[in-house]
Amino acid sequence: MGLIRMTKYRTLLLATIGFNFSFLIWFSFAPFTGGMAQEFGLSTAEIGILASSAIWMAPFGRILTGWLSDKFGAPAIFAIVLAYVGVFSMASAFAQDYSIFFVTRLIVATAGITFVIGIQHVAEWFEEENLGLAEGIYAGVGNAGAAGGALILPRVFGQGWSGPLFSTNWRAAFFYTGIVSIGLAIAYYTLGEAAKTEEKRQATKDNASLKGWIHTATRYGTVVLAAAYIMSFGLELSMNGWLATYYREAFDQNNLVIASTFAATFSIAAGLLRPFGGYVSDILARKEKNILPFFTGQYRGQWTFLGLCFIVVMMFAMTLAGLSGVLLNAVVVGFLVGAGCAWAEGAIFAQVPAMFPNSSGAVAGVVGGIGTVGGIVYPLFYSAPWLANLHLGYSVAAVTMIPIVLLSAWVFRPEIAKVANAAGFTGVGREEGAVAADD
Numbered sequence: 001m002g003l004i005r006m007t008k009y010r011t012l013l014l015a016t017i018g019f020n021f022s023f024l025i026w027f028s029f030a031p032f033t034g035g036m037a038q039e040f041g042l043s044t045a046e047i048g049i050l051a052s053s054a055i056w057m058a059p060f061g062r063i064l065t066g067w068l069s070d071k072f073g074a075p076a077i078f079a080i081v082l083a084y085v086g087v088f089s090m091a092s093a094f095a096q097d098y099s100i101f102f103v104t105r106l107i108v109a110t111a112g113i114t115f116v117i118g119i120q121h122v123a124e125w126f127e128e129e130n131l132g133l134a135e136g137i138y139a140g141v142g143n144a145g146a147a148g149g150a151l152i153l154p155r156v157f158g159q160g161w162s163g164p165l166f167s168t169n170w171r172a173a174f175f176y177t178g179i180v181s182i183g184l185a186i187a188y189y190t191l192g193e194a195a196k197t198e199e200k201r202q203a204t205k206d207n208a209s210l211k212g213w214i215h216t217a218t219r220y221g222t223v224v225l226a227a228a229y230i231m232s233f234g235l236e237l238s239m240n241g242w243l244a245t246y247y248r249e250a251f252d253q254n255n256l257v258i259a260s261t262f263a264a265t266f267s268i269a270a271g272l273l274r275p276f277g278g279y280v281s282d283i284l285a286r287k288e289k290n291i292l293p294f295f296t297g298q299y300r301g302q303w304t305f306l307g308l309c310f311i312v313v314m315m316f317a318m319t320l321a322g323l324s325g326v327l328l329n330a331v332v333v334g335f336l337v338g339a340g341c342a343w344a345e346g347a348i349f350a351q352v353p354a355m356f357p358n359s360s361g362a363v364a365g366v367v368g369g370i371g372t373v374g375g376i377v378y379p380l381f382y383s384a385p386w387l388a389n390l391h392l393g394y395s396v397a398a399v400t401m402i403p404i405v406l407l408s409a410w411v412f413r414p415e416i417a418k419v420a421n422a423a424g425f426t427g428v429g430r431e432e433g434a435v436a437a438d439d
Contacts (some may be wrong), residue, residue, distance in 0.1 A: 069120040
């Protein structure tokens with residue numbers, strides 16, 4: 001028992017470190033958009049496209065790797081992704097043609113698919129009553145890698161960089177982070193163990209069929225959590241790639257380090273506060289406490305719904321803060337938007353493995369993959385040329401979130417929520433039984 005407990009926490013630590021660095025390398029371009037724009041002659045709108053492109057490969061990649069993690073085990077899949085991401089990050093450091101640079105960074109951006117691999121890995125080791133906290137720690141500290149990138153990379157590879165091999169700071173950053181990624185790949189493959197027991201590993205592997213995947217992907221619970229993840233994690237992705245540019249362009253703040261530091265406050269909130277969302281979800285489920293009477297009995301769903309509502313309100317507030325013309329207002333509200341993302345994300349991924357205990361990788365892949373769509377779409381709102389200013393894009397994004405909140409209100413009703421993991425949009429696939437998320 002002691003050995004299992006030690007390996008359980010080693011798994012959490014290994015997954016968290018791996019995902020934290022994956023997030024750092026995923027958004028390692030964000031602090032250096034000014035230098036890249038100058039070297040390649042990019043407009044503000046083109047920077048927005050570059051920020052959006054960092055997410056393009058994530059939806060399909062997460063769906064695929066979630067299923068692969070169920071089938072072949074997380075350590076092997078995590079190691080493969082870290083290894084090739086490191087190789088292409090190093091290659092992007094030498095690209096002189098923008099087309100080649102763009103393609104290599106697209107491949108590096110698939111670092112974000114490691115999220116669902118780690119979710120699956122942690123779920124294979126932790127008990128249901130502690131899953132929200134464990135997954136929250138993993139994803140929260142992991143997501144904070146974006147803040148680490150914003151805080152660390154500009155300082156290590158500053159504008160005056162003159163180290164070996166490179167005279168351009170962002171090229172040096174991409175090269176050396178690639179080396180670290182390859183080293184982490186070796187460590188993950190060597191130290192990782194796929195599941196707590198052979199029986200658990202076999203049960204997960206047996207459910208990793210195409211028929212089983214179609215079943216889980218089309219359940220009401222999977223669909224609503226995926227949509228909710230668009231407006232929480234997808235939003236987080238978009239802000240991670242955009243806020244440094246926003247603070248620089250909208251407030252005439254031309255200092256790279258200062259603008260990146262302001263942006264990092266959002267990433268810190270969105271990352272480090274995520275365990276709070278998962279922990280409260282665990283507490284409400286264990287104590288069977290209703291905080292929204294019209295969702296009676298759906299304890300985790302109530303907490304998730306409140307988080308989604310908070311995000312919408314804060315996005316409208318982000319526009320108002322920007323229109324005030326006071327940079328500090330925008331930074332403070334940006335922090336609160338990040339806190340809302342953390343709250344909702346932690347709550348969502350407390351529900352995922354609880355609803356689908358033997359298909360956590362497949363469901364995490366669908367939810368995590370579709371959720372990244374927000375990271376593709378929202379940056380296009382922020383930098384849209386038809387907006388009167390850069391502050392209005394946040395309200396446009398908030399309006400598009402309202403239908404998702406209404407969908408969650410429908411699915412989280414007790415009569416739907418109690419069968420949300422068994423009833424869905426198709427009758428295809430196996431039945432796990434109508435087990436509510438909070439049962």
